[in-house]
Amino acid sequence: MAEAQIARELPLAGRAAGGASVSITPAEPAMRVSLRAPQESIAAVSKGLGIDLPTRPKQSAVAGARSVLWLGPDEWLVIEEGDRDPMADLARATALHSAVDVSHRNTAILVTGTQVADVLNAGCPQDLSLEAFPVGACSRTVMGKIEVVLFRTAEDAFRVECWRSFSDYAFEFLRDAARGL
Amino acid sequence: MLLIHCPYCGEERPELEFRHAGEAHIARPENIAEISDEDFAHYFFYRDNPKGVTFERWRHMHGCGRFFNAVRDSVSDKFLTTYKAGEPKPDIADAANENQINTSKGQGAK
Ligand SMILES: [Zn+2]
Numbered sequence: 001m002a003e004a005q006i007a008r009e010l011p012l013a014g015r016a017a018g019g020a021s022v023s024i025t026p027a028e029p030a031m032r033v034s035l036r037a038p039q040e041s042i043a044a045v046s047k048g049l050g051i052d053l054p055t056r057p058k059q060s061a062v063a064g065a066r067s068v069l070w071l072g073p074d075e076w077l078v079i080e081e082g083d084r085d086p087m088a089d090l091a092r093a094t095a096l097h098s099a100v101d102v103s104h105r106n107t108a109i110l111v112t113g114t115q116v117a118d119v120l121n122a123g124c125p126q127d128l129s130l131e132a133f134p135v136g137a138c139s140r141t142v143m144g145k146i147e148v149v150l151f152r153t154a155e156d157a158f159r160v161e162c163w164r165s166f167s168d169y170a171f172e173f174l175r176d177a178a179r180g181l
Numbered sequence: 182m183l184l185i186h187c188p189y190c191g192e193e194r195p196e197l198e199f200r201h202a203g204e205a206h207i208a209r210p211e212n213i214a215e216i217s218d219e220d221f222a223h224y225f226f227y228r229d230n231p232k233g234v235t236f237e238r239w240r241h242m243h244g245c246g247r248f249f250n251a252v253r254d255s256v257s258d259k260f261l262t263t264y265k266a267g268e269p270k271p272d273i274a275d276a277a278n279e280n281q282i283n284t285s286k287g288q289g290a291k
Contacts, residue, residue, distance in 0.1 A: 015260055057190040057245065114255035125182060125195035142197050142243045 011107050011167045017175035020035045022113030024174045028160060032080040033086045034100045035068075036172065041095035048093030049078065049086065058137045060151060069138040069151055076137075077149055077161065079108075107167045111174060115181055120150065120158060122177035128156060160181040183258070185239065188265045189247040202238035204228045205250040206270060232256060236270060239263070 012026035017158045035046045037053070046052045051063045054070040061068045063080030090099040110117060117128040123144035127133060138151040146169060149161040162170045184193040197281055210216050229235075235255050240248045252261040253275050261273050 057192070072247060075246060125197050140244055140246075141194075147243050 009177060010103075011164050012109065012171050015170070016169055018113065018178050019181065020112075021115040021181060022111065022119050022178050024171065026171070027108035027110050028081065029103075030085055031080040031103045032106050032161075033080075033090065034102045035076040035078055035090070035097065036074055036099075037076075037095070037097035041097050042094075044095035044099050044111065045093045048089050048091075050089060058133070060136050060138045062136075067151070071138075071140050071149065071150065079151075079159075079161070087120050087147070098146055103110070105163055107162050109160040109162070109166050109167070109171055109174060110157065111160060114153075114155050116158055118181060119174060119177045122124050122134075122180065123173055124148070124150065126150075128152075143170065146170060155180055183260070185251070185260060186263050187244060187247070188249050190241065191244045194244055198241060198243040198260050200226045200240045200242045202240045202248060204230075205236040205238045223256070233259065234273065239268075 001100060005087045008029065010026055010029060015026055019025040035045070035053075042053050042055065049066075049068065051061045051068050053068055053076055054061045055069060059070045065080060065081045066084065066086065067081075069077045069079070071077055087099060087101050091096070117133075119142065121128055124141055126139065126141050128150075133139075133150075133152055135152050135155055136173075138149065140147065140149050142148070143150075143160070143162075146162060146166045148170065151159040151161065153159055160170065160174070183196040185196055185199050186193045189200075207224070210220070213224075215220070216224070232255060233256055235253055237251050237253055238248055239251050240246070248266050250261045250266060250268070251265055252271065253259065254261060262271055264271055
């Protein structure tokens, strides 16, 4: 049987927004996994994935092009920006876990600049100060009318993961927020 | 906006991340196939809905996703405490009394 060739398009391809103190751009395509695992499986799943799963709230772990974000006591979001398929790595872990490929459910927006927290706080009620939300912190939360996952990758940089069908709303919301600075 | 302490995240988070999920500490009957329709109705539908201190389930829906329990005063809307699902009902007499004083002060001002 012939392999189907499917062209993959970023929903936000070509967009850009922001100004002097903040820049808003779509992130490159990435592989993502919604991962669930009980306490007893964490060691084995970590080994398969090549990263120790973070176990503290808002904590992330990064190794190379792969990030693992704590979303809940038994739930993580794996983001792979390179070409090592995390699903294949997880398939080698035989301990009980659930891994669902959500690469195309999500897309991401990169927001950077000195006023990045102000822009996000236009729609996100969490405390995004460096004390409460330091570099490496991550959290599922809300932004405007949608759910997002925030990941602070630098003092002045956030990755905003949102569902693909909400990405237009998310991008335009951020554009509007930046306009109000 | 209310700040609600999530016992799983270990910090106060904005109420927009949470959903109310009904009365807490309602145990599902273990012999549910054998109980009468009336008993089932009481288990499934009937709620106390007290005025004052209530025990409630909440879910950190747009956060860690966990269900947990909260003690809230339905008059003042103040959260007295929150605790993980499965933990016993906390002794909230002190907190409730303190809240009662605050509440009566509030009513006196009206
Ligand atoms: Zn939580």
